[in-house]
Amino acid sequence: MTKKEMMDIIVERIKNCKACPLHENRTNVVPGEGNLDSPIMFVGEGPGEDEDLSGRPFVGRAGQLLTKILESVNIKREDVYITNIVKCRPPNNRTPTKEEASICSHYLFAQIEVINPRMIVTLGKPALELFLGKSVAITKVRGNEFEWKGGIIIFPMFHPSYLLRNPSKAKGSPKDLTWQDIKRVRKYYDQFLKERENG
Numbered sequence: 001m002t003k004k005e006m007m008d009i010i011v012e013r014i015k016n017c018k019a020c021p022l023h024e025n026r027t028n029v030v031p032g033e034g035n036l037d038s039p040i041m042f043v044g045e046g047p048g049e050d051e052d053l054s055g056r057p058f059v060g061r062a063g064q065l066l067t068k069i070l071e072s073v074n075i076k077r078e079d080v081y082i083t084n085i086v087k088c089r090p091p092n093n094r095t096p097t098k099e100e101a102s103i104c105s106h107y108l109f110a111q112i113e114v115i116n117p118r119m120i121v122t123l124g125k126p127a128l129e130l131f132l133g134k135s136v137a138i139t140k141v142r143g144n145e146f147e148w149k150g151g152i153i154i155f156p157m158f159h160p161s162y163l164l165r166n167p168s169k170a171k172g173s174p175k176d177l178t179w180q181d182i183k184r185v186r187k188y189y190d191q192f193l194k195e196r197e198n199g
Helices: 003-015 023-024 049-054 061-070 096-113 124-133 160-164 174-197
Strands: 040-046 083-084 121-122 152-157
Touching: 003 049, 003 096, 040 096, 061 174, 083 096, 096 124, 121 160, 121 174, 124 152, 152 160, 152 174, 160 174
Parallel strands: 040 083, 040 121, 121 152
Antiparallel strands: none
16 A cells, blocks of 8 residues: 555545544534654644635644745655644644543554655644643753654754744744754655655
């Protein structure tokens, strides 16, 4: 079975999912999109209003900023895989609860299995906590690397919506730190592609 066929099965299951109350108010599920062969995955919290209406992840203001952050190091959105820990929009764009994240996480883990990335960039605190299994302060751990199952590197970055609330570009500001972080992601991306070429 190809990666696409496997991902299609996961998406079909997400569309029919009624495991938690989030399905009650959704317009569309937002499974994720991008390159199934990407060595890097980006994982956010949950879909917002724009995502719920379009069925696509990170298309609202925060998503447009994510696209710009990627483009700043010459990575196209479609080159990587982008998804969230929950696939339906939480009411009023609130943060998904730990229970919602836990109920929905098997879809994310199935996607990770299909894509088999070398690195997962978590955007924001809830996504990082799902992988680490404990409470963390994103301001303290962003830019650090954590090893996860199968040697996958977990690399936490600020969520783009946090950057929208903190627009300063001064040295040491969230935007400045994100610029440092995405440059490191680019280095890893190049390294992974090179290793793949060399078999």
